[in-house]
Amino acid sequence: MQLAEERRDAIVDAVEREGRVLAAELATRLATSEDTIRRDLRELDAAGLLRRVHGGAIRRQPEPSFSERATTDLPRKTALAHGLRACIRPDDTVLIDAGSTHLALARLLDDGCAATIVTNSPQIALALGAFQRTRIVLLGGTYHPALGATVGAATLAEVARLRLDLALVGVCGLDPARGVSASDPEETALKRAMFAASTRHAVAALNERFDDSAAFLFGALSEIDHLVLEHDAPAASIALLRQHHPALDITITTKAVA
Template sequence: MQLPEERRQAIVDAVEREGRVLAAELAGRLATSEDTIRRDLRDLDAAGLLRRVHGGAVRLRPAASFGERAETDLPRKMLLAHGLRACIRPDDTVLIDAGSTHLALARLLEDGCAAAIVTNSPQIALALGHFRRTRIVLLGGTYHPDEGATYGAATLAEVGRLRPDLALVGVCGVDVERGLAASNPEEAALKEAMLAVSARCAAAVLNERFDERAAFLFGALERIDQLVLESDAPPQAVARLRDRHPELDLTFTAKAEA
């Protein structure tokens, strides 16, 4: 019989290895009840060893570099990327925010998918660098390697001169009542500017973003036309979205393969 300390260490190891775990799956793996796993997650969260979220837990901190984050949870991000791809029309000028899910999107786009793509991510621009029919524009500014993005006054000024048909904006946290949030003020300011200049706006949301404590709000959910969610998005969060924002178009990904 597994000791409680051994079970909790197994949970911490699984979170560090996989990035995100579900309480129901852990209960099956560790041959115990979901109630026991939820108590363990609560205690491990209080001890600062992981972050408890709806239905499970995630790593306390993201991977150290953008390059590492770009390779984390790739199957989930690719499914979200396919949902975002459906938002892009061939004649669009598309403003794509930096982020690992958007890099996954860039890797599946084809030349001619849009008239032009503008981004503050050098990695996204490089992924699209072979395009000839679709114009690729990289925004200037101060490069932040941890985020894989350019930010600052110069970036904001360039965005202010744009009139994109579609903005794809990254999300660090979702508060159904208050709106969308980012993890730092420079990032929030740029996302807010992207929403302001674009005719249509879409965002993809990983499940754990509904529980993220990102501090800097950048936009109301009313500003988003389409929200792409995972197939197993938290039911309570989805119900609240539909209740408070009936105008919001919710798209769900296909189910991830086991």
């Protein structure tokens, strides 16, 4: 019988050699169940040895900078942003979490779309800087260049004092069974506080994030009111979401146009 450590070493070797592996193929190759392989992939992802994606895993690449992410897959992110914009009401106090999809949203918004917009992203605040009717509040804290966000104890304390109508919170992973997650523990604590400070919660997820799980959970799907997914998000997983979370408002975007 193959030991768990040997099996995981074999998985890492396969990912390094092939670049991408499928859970079903690994289960056959290593004579074990897909559930076991998926559990291995979660643990290996958390250890930073590979990147778990829908259906399998890929070789982990260095994280791109925020400025690089802001210009990557812009049509797809803009399509998600249109779905998020529909969640915002004119009288709302809205928190927009840092992130490249949320920056695309900020560029779509009109002055007066909300009463107040609060953000931990200097880039988002600048994109909204000409607004007169909508008040823009930038949260303080320590600026994290890779995240394009302010984080840390000061930011967390400011979020804890907020009373929000809507929080648009970025995710690194969205798993129909486990919930929404992030890759950085400090960022995770901040996202959890954003959930706690708001009455309504909206999340948009690219396919790379959907049905995936980063290391640190910060919320359950039952806490989300609005979920925006891409037009070609996995149909089986969407069906699971609708079955287990019938109250969840799911928006499927139209196909992005380059």
